[in-house]
Amino acid sequence: MKNTTHPIEPEELMAYLDGELxxxxxxxxxxxxxxxxxxxxxxxxxxxxxxxxxSWEAERLESSLPEAIADALVLRxxxxxxxxxxxxxxxxxxxxxxxAWGGALATILILVGSTVWYISNNASVELxxxxxxKEPSREQRLEWNVAQSNGGRSPAEQTRSSSVAHSASADKxxxxxxxxxxxxxPEARNGRDFDQATRTPVSSGPMIxxxxxxxxxxxxxxxxxxxxxxxxxKHRGYVGDLKVADTIGSGHTLTxxxxxxxxxxxxxxxxxxxxxxxxxxSQSGQDVTSQYVDLQARLANSRNTEKRLTxxxxxxxxxxxxxxxxxxxxxxxxxxxxxxEAERKTMANQVTxxxxxxxxxxEYKAQLEAVPPATTTRLANAAVAGYKSLxxxxxxxxxxxxxxxxxxxxxxxxxxxxxxxxWKAARRKLAx
Amino acid sequence: MITDETLMLEFQAGSREALEELFARYxxxxxxxxxxxxxxxxxxxxxxxxxxxxxxxLAVIRATARYxxxxxxxxxxxxxxxxxxxxxxxxxxxxxxxxxPPPEPATSDATDALLWIRQALAKLDDGDRExxxxxxxxxxSYSEIAELVHAPVNTVRSRLxxxxxxxxxxxxxxxxxxxxxxxxxxxxxxSLTRAEGEAI
Numbered sequence: 001m002k003n004t005t006h007p008i009e010p011e012e013l014m015a016y017l018d019g020e021l022x023x024x025x026x027x028x029x030x031x032x033x034x035x036x037x038x039x040x041x042x043x044x045x046x047x048x049x050x051x052x053x054x055s056w057e058a059e060r061l062e063s064s065l066p067e068a069i070a071d072a073l074v075l076r077x078x079x080x081x082x083x084x085x086x087x088x089x090x091x092x093x094x095x096x097x098x099x100a101w102g103g104a105l106a107t108i109l110i111l112v113g114s115t116v117w118y119i120s121n122n123a124s125v126e127l128x129x130x131x132x133x134k135e136p137s138r139e140q141r142l143e144w145n146v147a148q149s150n151g152g153r154s155p156a157e158q159t160r161s162s163s164v165a166h167s168a169s170a171d172k173x174x175x176x177x178x179x180x181x182x183x184x185x186p187e188a189r190n191g192r193d194f195d196q197a198t199r200t201p202v203s204s205g206p207m208i209x210x211x212x213x214x215x216x217x218x219x220x221x222x223x224x225x226x227x228x229x230x231x232x233x234k235h236r237g238y239v240g241d242l243k244v245a246d247t248i249g250s251g252h253t254l255t256x257x258x259x260x261x262x263x264x265x266x267x268x269x270x271x272x273x274x275x276x277x278x279x280x281x282s283q284s285g286q287d288v289t290s291q292y293v294d295l296q297a298r299l300a301n302s303r304n305t306e307k308r309l310t311x312x313x314x315x316x317x318x319x320x321x322x323x324x325x326x327x328x329x330x331x332x333x334x335x336x337x338x339x340x341e342a343e344r345k346t347m348a349n350q351v352t353x354x355x356x357x358x359x360x361x362x363e364y365k366a367q368l369e370a371v372p373p374a375t376t377t378r379l380a381n382a383a384v385a386g387y388k389s390l391x392x393x394x395x396x397x398x399x400x401x402x403x404x405x406x407x408x409x410x411x412x413x414x415x416x417x418x419x420x421x422x423w424k425a426a427r428r429k430l431a432x
Numbered sequence: 433m434i435t436d437e438t439l440m441l442e443f444q445a446g447s448r449e450a451l452e453e454l455f456a457r458y459x460x461x462x463x464x465x466x467x468x469x470x471x472x473x474x475x476x477x478x479x480x481x482x483x484x485x486x487x488x489x490l491a492v493i494r495a496t497a498r499y500x501x502x503x504x505x506x507x508x509x510x511x512x513x514x515x516x517x518x519x520x521x522x523x524x525x526x527x528x529x530x531x532x533p534p535p536e537p538a539t540s541d542a543t544d545a546l547l548w549i550r551q552a553l554a555k556l557d558d559g560d561r562e563x564x565x566x567x568x569x570x571x572x573s574y575s576e577i578a579e580l581v582h583a584p585v586n587t588v589r590s591r592l593x594x595x596x597x598x599x600x601x602x603x604x605x606x607x608x609x610x611x612x613x614x615x616x617x618x619x620x621x622x623s624l625t626r627a628e629g630e631a632i
Contacts, residue, residue, distance in 0.1 A: 010597075011589055014589075014592070015589060046600070049596050049599045052548070053549060053569070054568060056545075056546055059467075068486050069489050073451065073493060
């Protein structure tokens with residue numbers, strides 16, 4: 001339908017409302033609408049229709065991704081062709097390195113964690129018992145502390161120490177037996193390809209870092225010190241740190257950090273306790289299994305990353321900046337690997353060797369001061385001191401003169417004549 | 433703001449976050465698209481609209497490689513949505529017992545305005561209604577609508593105008609400024625109407 005009285009067709013009015021007219025035409029339409037009431041009415045009618053229609057709101061806003069879509073995304077990721085995976089890895093690595101590495105790390109952690117869990121779960125019943133046997137119960141420890149804080153060697157304590165020594169040796173036999181069965185058997189039986197570190201006996205079961213603090217007081221200090229060394233030798237331990245101090249007024253004190261194989265800790269402690277009176281004793285065990293497993297997983301992941309990056313470097317060619325970037329990344333990953341390796345070794349060492357902080361104090365006996373020196377000796381000492389002081393003084397003066405003399409002479413030579421002239425002038429003035 | 437097209441390309445390259453962003457942008461509009469076009473029990477409509485909306489995204493995920501940047505993501509998504517809707521309607525028609533009329537729009541909790549809108553829309557020709565709804569609710573441009581319904585832009589414009597005028601007449605009964613009747617069919621829209629007629 002062509003409207004002969006209006007330059008603008010109704011359809012164009014609608015297109016104008018919808019923002020679908022070219023700029024020039026839109027301008028003309030706007031101008032026409034200002035003048036033409038009939039067209040304005042049509043526009044108002046169209047607007048009404050739109051307003052009314054849009055009052056029907058059916059949108060619903062929720063933010064989370066539905067399960068079906070999340071699953072489909074996971075499935076899609078798995079079925080992506082290999083070439084895409086590589087390019088994805090490269091793209092993600094360039095754009096969001098944290099995300100890419102974080103994702104890879106999490107996946108490997110889960111895989112390694114579940115494997116380790118599965119392996120350790122097979123021997124969980126036995127190992128659970130081992131832990132209970134190895135770690136003294138809280139009540140037991142409290143009982144020990146109370147008994148020791150009483151001081152002195154009461155008959156009750158005598159009984160206790162003998163029973164502790166007994167139970168400790170029994171523990172040792174049981175623990176070593178169980179550890180052997182839990183730690184060595186699966187390896188021999190299944191021949192699973194564990195990581196190099198997990199082959200050490202300590203990492204097969206729960207990994208406990210054991211620490212004991214022991215304070216003794218003895219009357220025969222030298223004998224006790226010699227005995228410490230022989231006990232260590234017997235149990236294949238070593239001295240981490242040893243200090244002997246002889247303080248006037250308090251006797252000798254030996255402070256040492258001993259490292260003994262974890263399975264020998266209880267017997268070592270029992271033997272050390274025979275060296276004197278126990279004034280304080282405490283033991284603690286920190287379970288580092290999860291930390292160790294976590295560390296190993298991170299280590300394995302970093303190694304994989306390093307391998308992947310090295311492969312990338314050797315297989316792909318690219319811009320120099322890209323290659324340099326990858327090399328920097330390789331360096332960083334290698335640094336991380338070395339750091340983690342050191343950490344792993346330290347942890348394994350802490351588990352294999354228990355730490356004993358041993359302090360042995362000599363029982364102090366107050367002594368009378370020695371006789372003061374004779375008067376003649378004191379006079380002779382004073383004379384020697386006086387002579388030394390005189391010589392030192394002369395020497396100091398000579399040194400000073402040698403150091404500052406030339407400068408003094410120089411200034412004296414420069415100032416001598418003006419000073420004499422001024423002096424003479426002043427005297428003349430006074431004379432007049 | 434990152435364009436939809438960039439997000440789609442990122443998703444093609446494997447970025448999950450890109451799809452999540454697209455989902456966040458189109459979840460509501462697509463749900464509304466289906467919700468307004470489905471008839472029957474209100475709760476069933478809600479569920480079906482949600483299902484079809486998710487199905488649209490699942491189709492996008494499955495056919496990631498098929499998307500080409502020459503079409504906008506908006507028309508691509510609504511294209512998939514329209515296909516899904518037609519398939520759903522066909523299925524409903526097949527499953528419904530013979531001779532039974534299609535279920536009427538739910539009116540139990542509908543307001544007067546909503547009732548008017550649904551009744552007025554129901555009076556329109558199927559093709560005109562679709563074009564009008566794509567313009568009013570999905571806010572598509574004339575050319576996007578033309579691409580979706582496979583018709584020239586001018587046809588879209590004239591059909592849109594006709595549908596709006598018909599609605600205006602519904603809004604103000606007795607007024608017939610323009611001699612346009614919603615049931616009139618022009619030869620060029622025949623193909624579209626026939627295609628939809630088959631579906632419904």
